Amino acid sequence: MYLVQFLLLSSVLFCIGIYGVLARKNGVMVLMSIELILNAVNINFVAFGTMTNNIAGEVFALFVIAIAAAEVGVGLAIVLLIFRNKRSIDLSTIDSMKG
Amino acid sequence: MVAQNIFFGIMAFVMICSALKVVTTTNVVHAALWLVVLLAGVAGQFLLLGAEFIGVTQILVYIGAVVVLLLFGVMLTKASIGEETDLDMPNKVLPTVIATLMFGVMSYALIDTFRDTELPRETVTNAADVSDSIFSDYIVPFEAVSVLLLAALIGAVVIARKE
Numbered sequence: 001m002y003l004v005q006f007l008l009l010s011s012v013l014f015c016i017g018i019y020g021v022l023a024r025k026n027g028v029m030v031l032m033s034i035e036l037i038l039n040a041v042n043i044n045f046v047a048f049g050t051m052t053n054n055i056a057g058e059v060f061a062l063f064v065i066a067i068a069a070a071e072v073g074v075g076l077a078i079v080l081l082i083f084r085n086k087r088s089i090d091l092s093t094i095d096s097m098k099g
Numbered sequence: 100m101v102a103q104n105i106f107f108g109i110m111a112f113v114m115i116c117s118a119l120k121v122v123t124t125t126n127v128v129h130a131a132l133w134l135v136v137l138l139a140g141v142a143g144q145f146l147l148l149g150a151e152f153i154g155v156t157q158i159l160v161y162i163g164a165v166v167v168l169l170l171f172g173v174m175l176t177k178a179s180i181g182e183e184t185d186l187d188m189p190n191k192v193l194p195t196v197i198a199t200l201m202f203g204v205m206s207y208a209l210i211d212t213f214r215d216t217e218l219p220r221e222t223v224t225n226a227a228d229v230s231d232s233i234f235s236d237y238i239v240p241f242e243a244v245s246v247l248l249l250a251a252l253i254g255a256v257v258i259a260r261k262e
Binding site (some may be wrong): 001002003004005006007008009011012013014015016017018019020022023024025026027028029031032033035036039042043046047049050051053055056058059061062063065066067068069070071072073074076077078079080081083089090092 | 138164168185187202213217218219224229250251254255256
């Protein structure tokens with residue numbers, strides 16, 4: 001197996017995630033796209049760790065998984081709060097900080 | 100090696116298709132279910148790379164916890180279970196252009212740099228190797244992550260609590 005096939009797969013997933021973050025306006029869907037991006041990063045970590053025969057890649061992938069879990073917890077709490085205050089999680093309507 | 104490449108190809112195809120469904124489907128619940136397929140595919144890639152502990156953790160944490168949490172989010176924000184027309188931004192050309200350009204630049208750079216790098220064979224790492232490394236070299240980041248998880252837990256409860 002070549003390293004580049006894993007890197008290309010993860011860059012495809014990363015770019016699809018970027019597209020999702022930019023093109024979706026439902027808050028929960030944006031969080032799902034962020035999960036896509038973080039998974040792409042994890043594939044890169046593990047692939048480079050395997051290439052250099054270094055366990056650090058897997059350790060950092062574990063840290064990323066833990067931080068992604070924390071991120072989605074806080075993110076959903078924020079989305080719930082927005083829903084409670086505005087009765088909608090349409091991200092294009094959240095512009096009260098816009099000058 | 101051929102069997103691994105065939106397995107990689109099938110999984111990569113399924114993963115890319117399900118990722119596209121996640122960002123294009125008009126049904127929020129279906130998007131979460133396609134995300135399950137994608138995350139299982141990522142776990143399969145980890146197993147293919149010989150990282151068995153990460154693969155199992157991926158299934159436990161993502162499919163077991165994160166997707167359930169996302170489905171709770173869908174439920175609590177009263178998204179309709181069926182089709183929804185109002186999920187996407189009106190302008191989808193710009194995101195497509197940005198994602199395609201980004202992929203073009205990244206794939207060019209990656210292929211140019213790592214064209215002939217082969218992965219070593221027989222590099223299976225198990226939970227013992229990972230835990231040896233965590234509890235010797237990376238003990239400080241590990242404790243920091245546990246504090247961060249606690250902070251995120253309390254923060255999520257404080258944010259979402261009713262006044």
